Amino acid sequence: MTDVRVAGVGLTPFGSHPERSGRDLFGEAALRAFEDAAVDRADVEELNYGNFMGALAEHQGHQAPLMAEAAGVSCPATRYESACASAGVAVREAVRTVAAGDADVVLAGGMERMTNLPTDEVTEGLAIAADDLYEVRAGVTFPGAYALMANAYFDAYGGSREDLAHVASKNHENALPNEYAQYRKEVSVAEAMDAPPVAEPLHLYDACPITDGASALVLVSEEYAAEHDLDASVAVTGTGQGTDRMALGDREHLARTPAADDAADAAYADAGVEAADVDVAEVHDCFTIAEVLALESLGLFEPGEGISAAREGITTADGDLPVNLSGGLKAKGHPVGATGGSQIAELTRLLRGDHPNSEHVPDAEVGVAHNAGGTVASAVVHVLEVAE
Amino acid sequence: MTDVRVAGVGLTPFGSHPERSGRDLFGEAALRAFEDAAVDRADVEELNYGNFMGALAEHQGHQAPLMAEAAGVSCPATRYESACASAGVAVREAVRTVAAGDADVVLAGGMERMTNLPTDEVTEGLAIAADDLYEVRAGVTFPGAYALMANAYFDAYGGSREDLAHVASKNHENALPNEYAQYRKEVSVAEAMDAPPVAEPLHLYDACPITDGASALVLVSEEYAAEHDLDASVAVTGTGQGTDRMALGDREHLARTPAADDAADAAYADAGVEAADVDVAEVHDCFTIAEVLALESLGLFEPGEGISAAREGITTADGDLPVNLSGGLKAKGHPVGATGGSQIAELTRLLRGDHPNSEHVPDAEVGVAHNAGGTVASAVVHVLEVAE
Numbered sequence: 001m002t003d004v005r006v007a008g009v010g011l012t013p014f015g016s017h018p019e020r021s022g023r024d025l026f027g028e029a030a031l032r033a034f035e036d037a038a039v040d041r042a043d044v045e046e047l048n049y050g051n052f053m054g055a056l057a058e059h060q061g062h063q064a065p066l067m068a069e070a071a072g073v074s075c076p077a078t079r080y081e082s083a084c085a086s087a088g089v090a091v092r093e094a095v096r097t098v099a100a101g102d103a104d105v106v107l108a109g110g111m112e113r114m115t116n117l118p119t120d121e122v123t124e125g126l127a128i129a130a131d132d133l134y135e136v137r138a139g140v141t142f143p144g145a146y147a148l149m150a151n152a153y154f155d156a157y158g159g160s161r162e163d164l165a166h167v168a169s170k171n172h173e174n175a176l177p178n179e180y181a182q183y184r185k186e187v188s189v190a191e192a193m194d195a196p197p198v199a200e201p202l203h204l205y206d207a208c209p210i211t212d213g214a215s216a217l218v219l220v221s222e223e224y225a226a227e228h229d230l231d232a233s234v235a236v237t238g239t240g241q242g243t244d245r246m247a248l249g250d251r252e253h254l255a256r257t258p259a260a261d262d263a264a265d266a267a268y269a270d271a272g273v274e275a276a277d278v279d280v281a282e283v284h285d286c287f288t289i290a291e292v293l294a295l296e297s298l299g300l301f302e303p304g305e306g307i308s309a310a311r312e313g314i315t316t317a318d319g320d321l322p323v324n325l326s327g328g329l330k331a332k333g334h335p336v337g338a339t340g341g342s343q344i345a346e347l348t349r350l351l352r353g354d355h356p357n358s359e360h361v362p363d364a365e366v367g368v369a370h371n372a373g374g375t376v377a378s379a380v381v382h383v384l385e386v387a388e
Numbered sequence: 389m390t391d392v393r394v395a396g397v398g399l400t401p402f403g404s405h406p407e408r409s410g411r412d413l414f415g416e417a418a419l420r421a422f423e424d425a426a427v428d429r430a431d432v433e434e435l436n437y438g439n440f441m442g443a444l445a446e447h448q449g450h451q452a453p454l455m456a457e458a459a460g461v462s463c464p465a466t467r468y469e470s471a472c473a474s475a476g477v478a479v480r481e482a483v484r485t486v487a488a489g490d491a492d493v494v495l496a497g498g499m500e501r502m503t504n505l506p507t508d509e510v511t512e513g514l515a516i517a518a519d520d521l522y523e524v525r526a527g528v529t530f531p532g533a534y535a536l537m538a539n540a541y542f543d544a545y546g547g548s549r550e551d552l553a554h555v556a557s558k559n560h561e562n563a564l565p566n567e568y569a570q571y572r573k574e575v576s577v578a579e580a581m582d583a584p585p586v587a588e589p590l591h592l593y594d595a596c597p598i599t600d601g602a603s604a605l606v607l608v609s610e611e612y613a614a615e616h617d618l619d620a621s622v623a624v625t626g627t628g629q630g631t632d633r634m635a636l637g638d639r640e641h642l643a644r645t646p647a648a649d650d651a652a653d654a655a656y657a658d659a660g661v662e663a664a665d666v667d668v669a670e671v672h673d674c675f676t677i678a679e680v681l682a683l684e685s686l687g688l689f690e691p692g693e694g695i696s697a698a699r700e701g702i703t704t705a706d707g708d709l710p711v712n713l714s715g716g717l718k719a720k721g722h723p724v725g726a727t728g729g730s731q732i733a734e735l736t737r738l739l740r741g742d743h744p745n746s747e748h749v750p751d752a753e754v755g756v757a758h759n760a761g762g763t764v765a766s767a768v769v770h771v772l773e774v775a776e
Contacts, residue, residue: 055516056444058520059520061441062440062469062761062766064470064631065633065766076631078470079468079470080466080467080468081449081450082467089466093481096490100484100488102484125443128450129449130450131454132446243463245457246450246454262464377453378452
């Protein structure tokens with residue numbers, strides 16, 4: 001097993017890009033990643049690409065060969081789909097490929113276009129990440145599903161809408177300096193509390209936006225980085241994946257996400273670190289309650305204690321354990337098939353010290369990224385560490 | 389690197405199953421694979437699942453967790469999509485995972501439902517495997533695309549509709565005893581010649597049917613097979629993948645499939661065999677001309693010589709190099725996301741000696757499977773060998 005290094009990261013601005021094709025977006029992210037990495041694209045041996053709903057949003061399946069063209073690489077190219085964790089699984093397999101010595105250079109990431117669809121079609125499109133037979137046909141949408149999870153959490157552990165409003169306000173604050181964020185807009189706790197309801201207890205600012213965007217990472221072996229004298233100071237030292245029953249009705253506890261527990265356990269074991277070692281985290285806050293569940297699955301907080309983390313200032317930029325310094329899905333945006341790659345790109349920038357929010361984590365050495373699919377029927381966790 | 393063994397294979401009957409859900413089909417294939425393997429499903433460490441157009445055909449993305457439930461396994465589960473090569477890439481990653489020592493037991497395969505859609509929607513659905521911007525909007529469908537490739541072949545090397553009719557007749561003949569085949573029906577060369585045109589020079593019997601079905605393989609490490617005293621006499625010794633430009637207009641030569649050349653080269657090198665060692669092959673004959681292109685990419689015939697292979701009796705059941713003894717996509721059927729797994733299941737049965745057509749290859753030791761996506765913008769090749 002060799003060490004896996006992040007040689008370069010690339011992102012498009014997250015937002016609304018109705019005039020741009022998917023290949024255009026991913027091509028831009030890849031271009032930025034190659035520039036950042038100073039790696040010759042001719043050296044890329046594999047492309048792992050995440051996309052969720054291209055069949056609906058762009059009438060385009062079989063996207064991996066198109067994205068290889070867009071990125072200017074000529075190599076085996078594969079699409080991974082695991083709902084909102086699509087890029088997470090794409091990156092995970094890239095990490096394992098490099099670690100196994102099967103390739104020295106892999107391009108991994110993802111892309112999603114969503115804003116080109118009418119709102120009802122986006123909602124329908126996103127719903128294919130839930131169980132069509134036993135959830136969608138019964139009327140479940142994702143805001144509704146996460147609202148059920150939030151209510152189950154409140155029932156089991158306590159907590160309030162105000163706790164969630166603190167998560168929203170924190171992540172919007174974090175997004176302010178992020179040049180890639182969709183919403184660089186302050187949202188106070190009072191504004192979040194006063195926003196219109198979506199599905200109780202979730203209101204407008206508890207939900208992430210609809211977003212277009214792409215992410216790309218150039219992952220290389222430690223040996224390749226050394227040979228080419230690359231500035232690749234961040235290593236992916238751990239990867240883990242978990243799966244749960246799809247339908248909420250089949251779960252034992254609506255306020256727990258065991259797929260993410262499993263993914264975190266595996267990633268920490270792979271890296272040889274513990275939750276207590278984590279200095280900074282990017283987690284899948286598609287809804288504010290999802291950030292809370294993620295913190296608990298990652299072992300950063302005990303069950304029932306994640307809910308107050310933002311309100312108490314522990315996970316804020318100036319807190320002991322900053323979470324979603326990128327702005328998170330909440331404010332940075334959530335192009336679903338790109339998000340897992342974006343989280344690792346942001347974490348890499350934070351650990352390298354070149355993120356606009358790096359000043360809040362000057363001594364961070366260990367970061368964790370948590371990417372979830374659906375109502376966390378799928379989860380992928382990665383551990384990143386400063387290697388030199 | 390450990391040896392990767394096929395411990396068990398499972399297929400549903402290929403055909404029209406409008407009353408059955410996708411999870412029901414994959415669950416049946418997995419059940420059969422576990423029975424065949426005599427492996428405890430609790431030992432499965434990962435599920436790699438291929439599906440192409442579930443978002444359109446079943447309004448269901450994020451299928452991997454559902455298929456884990458259906459198969460009765462509790463482990464990381466990932467969907468792979470590479471058009472008609474979806475199961476091929478799923479199996480390839482499973483092979484690499486076992487070979488790398490990351491898991492001892494992986495369940496791999498795929499599923500597709502197609503017959504539940506109206507014909508025009510199936511055609512539209514399949515079209516998402518082509519380039520939406522530069523092919524589909526210009527009116528290209530897959531029969532049309534393969535017709536262009538056939539005409540280009542005839543122009544470059546010669547050949548005729550009758551040569552292709554021999555491919556169709558051969559594969560229908562092979563399907564007769566196959567209990568899983570969709571069309572167990574003799575088709576003479578004259579009948580194929582007289583069938584109505586689809587896209588010249590391709591007529592009805594040059595095209596594979598629309599099919600529902602699933603495939604599953606239990607892949608294990610050599611060590612696991614030995615420890616559990618499994619009857620796993622067939623090994624996957626080589627895997628390769630290739631990618632080409634997506635749109636036909638961007639290709640240098642419409643009658644060559646370099647993605648499959650690359651995949652074959654890599655698979656042979658991985659296995660340490662040469663084309664001359666191959667005793668039996670399952671290739672991606674979505675159209676008769678595709679079988680010809682596959683034979684040449686696999687190095688089994690020189691460019692321009694594959695076209696006469698069936699007519700001359702070389703690739704027939706009693707020939708020197710039987711091809712598509714399963715009946716191929718042509719007659720066995722083509723549930724696109726399942727096909728790559730089905731080919732390896734059939735090849736395993738042929739090499740083990742328990743396929744209804746095994747009598748034609750009693751001494752076969754090396755088999756090759758060729759799975760293609762779109763107009764071979766993606767290709768995956770596997771080498772299977774009798775190991776003991």
